[in-house]
Amino acid sequence: MVEQPHDEPAVTLDAFLDSQTNATAVRLEAGDDARALLPYLDRIALVEVSFPTFRDGRGYSAARVLREAGYTGELRAQGDVLVDQMPLMKRCGFDSFAPQAEIDPATLEAALSRYENVYQKAADGRVPVWALRHG
Secondary structure, three states: OOOOOOOOOOEEHHHHHHOOOOOOEEEEOOOOOHHHHHHHHHHOOEEEEEEOOOOOOHHHHHHHHHHHOOOOOEEEEEEOOOHHHHHHHHHHOOOEEEEOOOOOHHHHHHHHOOOOOOOOOOOOOOOOHHHHHHO
């Protein structure tokens, strides 16, 4: 989790691109193209990605696009975010969460520390277990 989350209200992607390019927090709705932010990554401190329903996985792709393009600011998953999704969200690059429903901190810690090893490379930079075994 991010120690000091960015607290400036996020503007919509359309508002940012049309008239508020000086904003440092942008909200991506499901269906927005995260690639539109690529020219501005150096001046954005927070990208808040909306998850309108837990079944909508487009936010995972937005996170990967931003992290792989070099975005280092806060990346927040907001909305219908479930505790069992958070480990995968962290792998995609999310570092903070604003779930609709309250999540028990002990349950979250258990979910985040459940698996010691991972099997694929991802935005979080963890070394896959096959690479640990075979160098």
